[in-house]
Amino acid sequence: GQQLNQSPQSMFIQEGEDVSMNCTSSSIFNTWLWYKQDPGEGPVLLIALYKAGELTSNGRLTAQFGITRKDSFLNISASIPSDVGIYFCAGPTLIQGAQKLVFGQGTRLTINP
Amino acid sequence: DTGVSQNPRHKITKRGQNVTFRCDPISEHNRLYWYRQTLGQGPEFLTYFQNEAQLEKSRLLSDRFSAERPKGSFSTLEIQRTEQGDSAMYLCASSSWETQYFGPGTRLLVL
Numbered sequence: 001g002q003q004l005n006q007s008p009q010s011m012f013i014q015e016g017e018d019v020s021m022n023c024t025s026s027s028i029f030n031t032w033l034w035y036k037q038d039p040g041e042g043p044v045l046l047i048a049l050y051k052a053g054e055l056t057s058n059g060r061l062t063a064q065f066g067i068t069r070k071d072s073f074l075n076i077s078a079s080i081p082s083d084v085g086i087y088f089c090a091g092p093t094l095i096q097g098a099q100k101l102v103f104g105q106g107t108r109l110t111i112n113p
Numbered sequence: 114d115t116g117v118s119q120n121p122r123h124k125i126t127k128r129g130q131n132v133t134f135r136c137d138p139i140s141e142h143n144r145l146y147w148y149r150q151t152l153g154q155g156p157e158f159l160t161y162f163q164n165e166a167q168l169e170k171s172r173l174l175s176d177r178f179s180a181e182r183p184k185g186s187f188s189t190l191e192i193q194r195t196e197q198g199d200s201a202m203y204l205c206a207s208s209s210w211e212t213q214y215f216g217p218g219t220r221l222l223v224l
Contacts, residue, residue: 004155031211042117042204042215043156088155092211095161096168098144101213103155 002027004089004104012110019076021107023089032065032072033090033101043088047074076109084111115139117216119205125222126195133191134219138207145188146213147180149173150202159203162188195223 006023013019023032031050035043047058049065049072056063062075076083086106092099118137126132138145143164148156159178161169164185174180177195182188192199200223206213 035215040122040220041217042206044215045212048212090155097163098146098161098168098208099211099213100146100158100161100169101148101156103157105153105155 002091002093002102004091004102006087006089006104006107008107009105010108010110012112013079015079015081015111015113017079019079019083019109020073021075021087022071022073023104024071025091026070028069029091030069031092032063033092034061034063034072034074035088035090035103037086037088037106039085046087079109079111081111081113084109117205117207117214119203119216119219121219122217123220123222125224127224128195128197130195131191131193132195132221133189134203134221136188136190136205136207136216138187138205139214140186142207142209142214143185144208144210145182146206146208147188147190148204148206148215150204150218151200156204159190192221195221197223199223 034046037043047063054065060077064073088106089104090101120135145162147159150156162182177193180190202218204218206215
């Protein structure tokens with residue numbers, strides 16, 4: 001089946017640093033999604049990408065949809081303590097009348113103040 | 114506003130017992146999904162409802178698992194004869210079309 005591979009698996013950075021993570025797929029996706037999950041909570045959608053080559057920002061977050069449609073990148077600028085959490089990429093696959101999400105294994109971000 | 118809610122938030126049970134979880138979606142959403150998440154992994158799709166109809170089930174959903182959405186509103190997920198391997202976070206999500214909104218999950222621990 002489809003698999004999404006995220007790297008790095010974990011990051012330890014200083015507050016104020018920029019962060020970059022990526023996600024690659026064994027197959028093509030027509031949409032890429034980036035979610036953040038805080039401990040004990042469900043994932044929250046950060047950015048959705050719908051077109052190959054698209055670059056989209058949400059505040060300090062910027063994500064890009066790779067032109068091969070098999071990868072995506074998420075960058076966080078000037079990290080702050082509330083950025084701590086696990087970041088997941090996800091790609092939807094069509095099922096009857098809807099989409100099911102295939103998730104990567106996540107990138108865990110830890111910030112040293 | 115109320116987002117997606119799930120109850121209970123935590124459940125500890127002994128192996129062999131049955132457990133039932135509830136999901137209340139965002140009220141105008143007709144699509145409802147269940148996912149399972151184990152430690153260190155991303156969520157994995159279990160099943161999907163459109164209104165009251167269960168339209169898709171993953172192979173992960175063994176015959177000990179059953180899900181219902183009787184009136185097209187809330188949904189329940191039951192696990193019979195729980196096994197230690199069922200220990201995980203069970204997430205519910207709802208959508209009106211593309212964007213899925215997740216609840217906080219029910220964390221299950223089977224002893």
